[in-house]
Amino acid sequence: MDRHSDRERNPTRTREAILDAAERLFAENGYDATSLTDVGTAAGVSRGTPGYFFGSKEQLYREVLARCLERVRAAVRSGRERALASREPPEVVLAGAVGEYFDFILSHPHFVKLLEREALDGGRQLAHIPPHLEAAQEALGAIVSELALDPADEAEAQQLLISMLALSWFHVVHGPTVLRALGVEAGAPAFLEARRRHVVGLVVQGLRGRIGARPAPAGEAGDEA
Amino acid sequence: MDRHSDRERNPTRTREAILDAAERLFAENGYDATSLTDVGTAAGVSRGTPGYFFGSKEQLYREVLARCLERVRAAVRSGRERALASREPPEVVLAGAVGEYFDFILSHPHFVKLLEREALDGGRQLAHIPPHLEAAQEALGAIVSELALDPADEAEAQQLLISMLALSWFHVVHGPTVLRALGVEAGAPAFLEARRRHVVGLVVQGLRGRIGARPAPAGEAGDEA
DNA sequence: TTCGGCTTGCTTGTCGTCTAGCAAGTTATG
DNA sequence: CATAACTTGCTAGACGACAAGCAAGCCGAA
Numbered sequence: 174m175d176r177h178s179d180r181e182r183n184p185t186r187t188r189e190a191i192l193d194a195a196e197r198l199f200a201e202n203g204y205d206a207t208s209l210t211d212v213g214t215a216a217g218v219s220r221g222t223p224g225y226f227f228g229s230k231e232q233l234y235r236e237v238l239a240r241c242l243e244r245v246r247a248a249v250r251s252g253r254e255r256a257l258a259s260r261e262p263p264e265v266v267l268a269g270a271v272g273e274y275f276d277f278i279l280s281h282p283h284f285v286k287l288l289e290r291e292a293l294d295g296g297r298q299l300a301h302i303p304p305h306l307e308a309a310q311e312a313l314g315a316i317v318s319e320l321a322l323d324p325a326d327e328a329e330a331q332q333l334l335i336s337m338l339a340l341s342w343f344h345v346v347h348g349p350t351v352l353r354a355l356g357v358e359a360g361a362p363a364f365l366e367a368r369r370r371h372v373v374g375l376v377v378q379g380l381r382g383r384i385g386a387r388p389a390p391a392g393e394a395g396d397e398a
Numbered sequence: 399m400d401r402h403s404d405r406e407r408n409p410t411r412t413r414e415a416i417l418d419a420a421e422r423l424f425a426e427n428g429y430d431a432t433s434l435t436d437v438g439t440a441a442g443v444s445r446g447t448p449g450y451f452f453g454s455k456e457q458l459y460r461e462v463l464a465r466c467l468e469r470v471r472a473a474v475r476s477g478r479e480r481a482l483a484s485r486e487p488p489e490v491v492l493a494g495a496v497g498e499y500f501d502f503i504l505s506h507p508h509f510v511k512l513l514e515r516e517a518l519d520g521g522r523q524l525a526h527i528p529p530h531l532e533a534a535q536e537a538l539g540a541i542v543s544e545l546a547l548d549p550a551d552e553a554e555a556q557q558l559l560i561s562m563l564a565l566s567w568f569h570v571v572h573g574p575t576v577l578r579a580l581g582v583e584a585g586a587p588a589f590l591e592a593r594r595r596h597v598v599g600l601v602v603q604g605l606r607g608r609i610g611a612r613p614a615p616a617g618e619a620g621d622e623a
Numbered sequence: 624t625t626c627g628g629c630t631t632g633c634t635t636g637t638c639g640t641c642t643a644g645c646a647a648g649t650t651a652t653g
Numbered sequence: 654c655a656t657a658a659c660t661t662g663c664t665a666g667a668c669g670a671c672a673a674g675c676a677a678g679c680c681g682a683a
Contacts (some may be wrong), residue, residue: 210672293571313580355539356539445664
């Protein structure tokens with residue numbers, strides 16, 4: 174198999190390489206600023222190959238987006254199952270979930286940037302990927318209803334979920350602008366650790382006393398896991 | 399003088415019209431997706447005029463950005479002065495500031511989107527607008543140090559400031575993606591009001607008990623600058 | 624040889640920039 | 654005043670630099 178290792182033909186491998194390259198370039202430089210020639214070069218194929226495999230630039234972009242969302246959906250689902258199995262009180266579950274989400278976002282900057290660009294473009298392509306969109310809605314909605322034991326609190330739980338996303342995303346996107354203006358190095362481990370603690374603390378504090386986390390066990394969960 | 403009112407030549411008026419049109423188009427569609435022809439059309443001039451006034455597309459973009467930042471700087475500065483004059487305790491000042499900032503962001507979506515796009519582009523153009531960048535840093539840094547009466551709390555106050563920005567921005571940007579996926583209409587007054595309350599509450603709760611709203615050093619001055 | 628992965632040449636269209644030029648003042652000079 | 658010389662706001666044509674997509678062809682494996 175390795176006799177023609179560099180010239181061997183492997184369509185699935187090529188496809189993946191193109192998707193990987195496109196994901197990186199679309200995320201880092203945006204749709205317009207990325208040419209199919211760039212994608213081909215970055216993937217180690219000729220400039221025509223992306224078009225050959227995906228038909229059009231737009232279709233390639235859609236598949237990149239779909240693959241990204243599929244991964245997120247899987248991560249959310251598995252995280253939710255882990256949380257359900259843990260049988261901890263809501264506050265502890267929330268602290269763990271927020272921390273995990275924070276880390277996930279941090280380690281998937283491409284996803285954040287792609288979605289950010291999509292949002293700025295009015296979510297036009299995202300709207301054409303219905304299954305994943307609804308999957309996200311379902312998964313996230315489930316978390317919401319899980320934390321909001323009293324249905325009356327559902328709106329507030331939704332607010333908390335949005336806040337969790339906002340707090341976990343911001344520093345990934347705004348390193349070069351806001352954080353830089355504040356004199357913060359967005360990638361510095363010390364900052365990220367402090368930010369993680371801060372975000373988890375804020376969200377947990379937001380749950381406490383706001384959502385009817387039934388007084389139940391007077392046990393006080395000091396810090397997150 | 400008003401006999402040729404519509405055909406009158408007015409360079410400053412034209413300049414402003416071009417800047418207004420460019421701000422809207424750059425914010426809504428992005429740099430690459432906006433042609434100078436688009437800008438000219440939207441401003442009611444020919445496609446050559448933007449180039450005539452601003453030399454290049456990049457320079458036009460920079461001036462749009464600079465004008466935006468200048469406005470924000472002015473708003474932050476006036477808000478800070480109002481807060482200082484109010485002589486309220488830090489918690490009340492913070493609640494007012496967060497609410498005001500929330501409203502400001504909501505009523506200036508162009509600013510948010512421009513900065514968001516800048517961030518995704520690595521802040522390349524923003525870095526070339528030094529005075530405003532440093533002005534923002536100075537103004538924001540001042541707020542931080544105002545709330546962090548004990549210097550040891552400065553890092554935590556900075557985190558809180560970042561959170562305030564994150565919480566106030568997110569729903570402006572992610573209406574078409576995240577909020578839509580959650581079934582929320584991002585522009586609905588009911589949602590925005592709830593979000594405002596939630597954000598202000600979260601940040602104030604974050605200040606409370608976290609930053610040394612110091613038990614006042616001996617002399618209970620109540621509230622001093 | 625055949626078939627599918629992959630490349631290369633070409634077409635068509637768009638964008639930014641440059642530049643010549645027109646028209647509506649403005650200033651200098653009689 | 655008047656009129657010629659000059660400036661300035663603004664337009665429109667031309668050009669070069671790519672981009673995306675298509676189609677014809679090359680080449681490696683079955």
